[in-house]
Amino acid sequence: MEKLLENHQFATHAIAASAAVSLGTALTYPLDTVKTITQVGSGPGKQLNPSQVVNRILHFSGNSGLYGGLGWLTIGRISGLGARFGVFEIVTAFYKDGREDNSLNVSEAYLAGMAAGAAETLMTSPFELLKVREQVAAASRAPNTAAVAETAHTPQVISRLLRTYTPDLRALNQTVGLLSVLNPKHPNMTAALQEYPWMMTGTGNPPSVLDVRRPFDVASLEGWRALWKNLRSGIVRDSLYGGIFFATWQFLHQAMLDWKAVGMNPPPSTNEEVGPLSPVATSLAAGFSGAIAAVASHSFDTARTRAQCIVLPKYIAKERMFLRWKRPGKIFERWTGIHPTDRNLLSRGMWLRSARSAVASSVIVGSYFMAVDFLVPR
Template sequence: MEDFIKNQTFAVHAVAGVGAITLGTAATYPFETIKTLIQVGSGPDKQLSAHQVFDRVRKLSGASGLYNGFGWLAIGRIMGVGARFGTYELLTAFYKDGRKDNYVYVSEALMAGIVAGGVESLTSSPFELFTVRAQVAAASRVPDTSNLQKPSVSSSSAAKLLRGYCPDVKALDHSVGLLSTLNTKQTNLNGSLKEYPWMMTGTGRAPPVYHVRRPVDVVSLEGWSAMWRGMRSGLVRDCVFGGVFFASWQFLHRAMLDWKAVGMDPIPRFVYIVNFVCIGFSYLLNLVFNDFSIDEDIGPLHPLAVSLAAGFSGSVAAAASHSFDTAKYRSQCLVLPKYITMERKFLRWSLPGKRFERYTGIHPRDRNILFRGIKLRMVCSGITSFILTGSYFFMIDKLT
């Protein structure tokens, strides 16, 4: 009977968590789409506004285009946020073990948040790839290939690497015509040249990103490693986000508990708090005495206050990690076929940029556009964190 109750409690919290994450993602997803398109569509000399992006998506894909890729992001966030909070709770459980006050220091929350962010990045990276490419497809003018004549010979390599893709026949014939001027006795030279992978588009470039957005297309053309493209910048982004988020949230949580303890009658145990007007000074005084109140004596905080603290922490964490977010999304919009990756490996191709840029996955050409869309991301992250926390408490209260 005890095991059944424990399993039922776990199921209730799991259902509440999934519902809260889905609701928070759905509420801000149109802004997420606009923010992503600003990041990947801007350049050093080209700065897109939110109004321009919205008009383009509405004209090409309609209002529903703002929700392109929502399913991928919802699944990725359910798994990623679950891994983040699960890892954080496991690590902080070791910190709190043996302490009377059940307290976690801000520095400990920072370290646990960094580790939790790394686990989240590894979990949610493949889903972010499909989300970004679906969002780009909503703002791209995809040509209609139903009326195009598919060549029988030259489509063999394209059909193997990217199903359903029809290459540009004119560009393909023109490129082959430039290459087939060699004096040779081979009768089927044109057809042989067209079967090479780098002739898929006829221009020597990879297919556009809106043609490579399904899992089967990504795996067949780019390989399994493409699922974790931009892992360097994504790992740094989520580690910074997790560390700042949990550290600021723990600081605000502790400050709200101390503020609630001021003026309580009877005074909670082990509290050395004078009724100061400035809450920050009372918090510093607690650090000097290193003797905090026991949270059970103070009682739980109001869910609205906890939700507001989570929203503020999410906005601050988003601002601190936004540059790495831009670098990750821009790298995920690059289509790198397997033969190009293999050539780079054989030639020992080194990443461009300075040492910090190489370690964090930032391309040198993106230096001036790393903070595009930072306001939208702060708003989205703050609202999502607020809705996630508030709806989670609400569902737990109703389900239990």
Template sequence: MEELLKNPVFASHVVAASGSVAIGTALSYHLDTIKTLIQVGASSNKKLNATQVLERVKSVSGYAGLYSGLSWLTVGRITSLGARFGVHEILTAYYKDGRIDNYVYVSEALFAGIIAGALESCLNSPFEMIKLRKQVAAAIHIPVPSSSISSVKSATAPIISRLLPGFIPDKVALDRTVNLLSVLSSKNHNLGEALKNCPWMMTGSGKPPDVTDVKRPQDIVRLEGWRSLWRGLRTGIARDSVFGGIFFGSWQFLHLAMLNWKAVGMDPPPERNDEIGPLSPLVLSLTAGFSGSMAAAASHGFDTSRTRSQCIVLPKYLAMERRLLKWTRPGNWFERFTGIHPADRNLLFRGISARMARSGLSSFVLVGTYFMVVDHLIAKS
């Protein structure tokens, strides 16, 4: 590994790849935030648009809220995109082995993209989960409690302090629940304090806490467990597999079309693709951006379903009950297989234009920046 890092060509590719991912993510992140909030805030009778989302974020956290969670996504994408392109290159190198013209069929590029996308989803899932929680929290106003810090700490039960430190229970909801249960016979004289020690009564109403209260990584792990970082993995694998297959398949198709276009008029006509010469970084960027938009449109339904599932707070004791009771997933066989909830059937295409724009811009900047930086560093070295 040390020898690879000392190799100037390998080091140039690493620096170019990391920098291009960071720049592409930063330039398109505001579109990702708009897309996420449109998906999360959508319902069957309510449809948000980009203007409403921008006004909401501006009123709650300012324009800086559009970039909430950027660092988490950047770190995750440097790892996951490296795995996506690396696995794709390894598989296509296997396909090209022994061929004279160094040729890769579109179907082979599509299959390699499907496998690479599945691996990308597994690596990027925890970072995407934390990023989404921070994006949603940036658009929701958190009221300041009127009680003092000391009284809040004294009123918080130990079970709540362990599961979600710093969480403030809803005293109004708890008092309402105590009044409803007071008509029943009970051996416990202090019903309110007893309910505080039940984990499912954290909020006082039996409902899980809001997503704004569970946005930090340590809070997610304490309340929802390590498995929650990979929630919606089945839908994520379906999304990234479709995205990777369409992206690399269409990119290979457009790449071959551009090579054939470049070969027109060459004398003598080239017998192999290597004789045509490489395409310019601008052409590669345009084809990658168009392929990214197409792949985003094809996989957007899975993206909406996963985004909405990751925004739901599911404490680990409820997840354990579902496993013990062998809870069956709702929906038809396709929805159960891909992880889509039937309640999201009419919402799967919300925010598709924002995601297409974000994927197209990110792919354009990523590929263009990568090739320009690599050419500059290699020529300089």
């Protein structure tokens, strides 16, 4: 009977957590979409403001464009936050082992949060890449119908790599015309050249990110490893975010417990004797912690978001591996996955991400505790 009750309570907590994550993600997703387009669409001489981004999305995709990729992010955040809080509880259990007051220091919370953030990155990376590309597609121009009609015949290799991709034959034929000085020994040189993947666009470049945003398209053209693209920036970002989030939350939590213990007679000897905090106070502490952590880790979020919008075919990745291609930039940039051309763009969308993280953290934590208080009998 006790095991059945424990399983019931575990399922109740899991349902409450999933519902809280879904609610917080849905409420703040438009901010995340605007943040992503601001990071990707900005350049050294061009900086998009939120109103320009919103107008562009509404023009190309309508209101639904603000929620492009919501399903991918929801799935990723449910699994990612589960990994984050699960690893944090496991690590902190070792710190608390043997302590009478079951307390946790801020430094210990920071180290446990860093480990939890790294675990979260491994879980959410594939869903985050697909989410980012759906958001970029929502703010980009749809293909011209005339160009699509002109590209009815798709070469065999191209159709195998990307089933839904329709190359621009006008650009392909123009490129082939530039190569007309070669000795035509092949009976159909134009069709033969078009079979090569690097001729897909006729410019020597891979297809646009708009054509490579589904899981099987990414796997076919870029390989399954591309789903964890620029993992270094993700690990640094989420480790830094998790460490600062849990350290700040632990500091505020302990401060609120000490404030609540003032005036109690007799004075409590442990935190358990003080009693639980209200869901409102806990959610506000989580929101403030999320805002601070988002600001501190935003540079690595920008670097990773911009890297996820770069289509890198498998054959180029293989060439880089065989040629021992060296990452550009300084040592710190190479180790953290920051491209040197993004140095002046790392702060773009910072306050949008901070606001989204604050609201999402507050809603997720507050709604979770309120749902647990309502569903779990005391």
